[in-house]
Each structure stands twice: as C-alpha cells, then as structure tokens.
Amino acid sequence: MERSISVDQVSKSFGKKKVLERIDLQVQRGEIHGLIGPSGAGKTTLVKLLVGMDIADKGTVHVLGKRMPDLDLLQSIGYMAQADALYAELTGLENLQFFASLFKLSKAQQKERIAYTADLVKLANELGKKVAAYSGGMRRRLSLAIALIQDPQILILDEPTVGIDPELRLSIWNELLRLKREAGKTILVTTHVMDEAERCDRLAMVRDGRILTSGSPRELMTDYQVSGLEEVFLKVGGAR
Numbered sequence: 001m002e003r004s005i006s007v008d009q010v011s012k013s014f015g016k017k018k019v020l021e022r023i024d025l026q027v028q029r030g031e032i033h034g035l036i037g038p039s040g041a042g043k044t045t046l047v048k049l050l051v052g053m054d055i056a057d058k059g060t061v062h063v064l065g066k067r068m069p070d071l072d073l074l075q076s077i078g079y080m081a082q083a084d085a086l087y088a089e090l091t092g093l094e095n096l097q098f099f100a101s102l103f104k105l106s107k108a109q110q111k112e113r114i115a116y117t118a119d120l121v122k123l124a125n126e127l128g129k130k131v132a133a134y135s136g137g138m139r140r141r142l143s144l145a146i147a148l149i150q151d152p153q154i155l156i157l158d159e160p161t162v163g164i165d166p167e168l169r170l171s172i173w174n175e176l177l178r179l180k181r182e183a184g185k186t187i188l189v190t191t192h193v194m195d196e197a198e199r200c201d202r203l204a205m206v207r208d209g210r211i212l213t214s215g216s217p218r219e220l221m222t223d224y225q226v227s228g229l230e231e232v233f234l235k236v237g238g239a240r
C-alpha cells in the first residue's frame with residue numbers, strides 16, 4: 001500500500017525536555033489514522049512536524065514522498081490547528097475568501113469550495129457575521145472549513161471536534177468518513193475521545209513522547225484481550 005506519511009525515528013526536545021522520542025509512524029493513503037493520548041503527550045508537537053511548522057532534532061518526516069518541511073506540499077495538506085488561527089475582525093466569508101486566495105484555485109473554484117465547506121460545517125447562514133461574534137464551536141467549524149478549502153489530499157486535524165456539540169461532531173465524522181471513502185483522502189486526527197478513536201482505521205497511542213502501541217482498534221482490543229479502547233490504553237500504561 002502507498003504511504004502518505006512516514007515518520008522515522010523522530011526525536012524532538014524543547015530545552016532539556018524530551019517531547020518526542022524515536023517516533024515511528026506510517027500512515028497509508030486513504031486511511032483515517034488517529035493519534036490518541038493524554039494532554040502533554042506530544043501529539044501537537046508531532047503534528048507540527050508533519051505539516052512542516054517545526055523541524056525534528058533527529059529522524060525524518062516524509063509526506064507524499066517528500067521530506068518535510070517542503071513548501072510545495074502546502075497545497076496538498078489541509079491543517080487544522082488546535083488554536084484557531086482566524087481573523088476575528090473579518091466575517092466568516094472573508095476568512096474563507098482570504099484562505100482560498102492563498103491556493104492555486106480559479107475564482108469559480110474558490111466560490112465552489114467556499115460554498116461546499118461552509119455547508120459541510122453548517123455555517124452557510126453565519127458567513128456574514130464577524131468571527132469575533134462566533135462561539136468557540138463556530139470558530140472550530142470555520143477552522144475545519146479552512147483546512148478543507150483547497151481540497152487537499154491529506155488532512156491533518158488537531159482535536160477538530162473540541163467544543164463542538166455531539167450532533168455536529170457526528171456529522172463532521174460522517175463527512176470525514178465520506179471524504180476517505182469517496183475521495184480517497186488520507187486523514188490524521190488527534191483526539192482525547194475514545195469513541196472518535198474507534199472510528200479510525202488505525203491508531204497510535206501516545207504518552208510521554210512515545211508511541212505505546214498501534215494498530216487497528218480491533219487488533220488492539222484483540223491483542224490486549226479487552227472489549228474497549230479505553231481498557232487498551234489503561235493496560236499499556238496510558239493512565240495517569
């Protein structure tokens with residue numbers, strides 16, 4: 001199977017603190033891969049290396065066969081950060097227009113992608129409002145729309161559903177599954193939530209900068225002889 005993301009023996013420290021230690025991670029094209037782990041485990045640090053926002057001290061990160069960081073890959077990677085990077089004084093529509101203009105899209109494609117992504121996150125009727133007046137959940141939804149704006153091959157989503165109500169969370173997950181199934185997108189998602197982890201094709205459980213275990217949810221539950229992912233996590237030492 002074709003690899004979309006390959007992380008090989010990656011380590012990263014901030015000052016004296018080792019945040020990632022000899023991480024190996026492979027994500028195949030067209031799968032949803034979850035990174036699950038407690039706060040401070042190193043998930044966001046790893047995600048930043050994947051999108052080229054930071055550089056590993058040791059080891060290599062390849063995305064679509066290219067060594068990161070690589071500016072040419074920005075078109076191919078949709079990134080939703082944990083902290084929303086939005087222009088609060090602009091409207092939702094103006095934010096989408098601005099981000100759409102950064103990519104190689106014709107005016108007609110920009111319009112079509114803005115309409116599609118706004119509809120997807122159920123913000124079509126709120127686009128005229130300034131982002132300053134958006135709720136936390138609305139900002140997350142707008143950030144997700146922006147991550148999708150250029151129709152990237154790979155989506156990297158750092159806790160995309162935090163602050164989003166259960167109904168919309170479900171509809172976003174259904175759409176992620178559809179994007180995988182129908183458009184063959186590769187999706188890497190970080191989460192704290194076990195029921196989201198269950199929807200992933202493969203999972204890596206992270207703690208203290210190391211991958212404790214990885215596999216499909218079914219493989220993990222079989223290997224550890226338990227009936228839920230939470231128990232796998234507890235068994236491998238994920239509990240604090």
Ligand SMILES: Nc1ncnc2c1ncn2[C@@H]1O[C@H](COP(=O)(O)OP(=O)(O)OP(=O)(O)O)[C@@H](O)[C@H]1O
Pocket residue numbers: 014019037038039040041042043044045046082
């Ligand atoms: N720029 C930085 N400078 C110093 N320390 C940092 C920096 N970025 C992250 N860290 C530290 O690295 C560790 C891992 O942080 P990271 O944000 O990757 O964890 P996380 O698993 O994403 O947690 P959360 O789920 O809360 O987002 C933490 O101890 C954090 O304080």
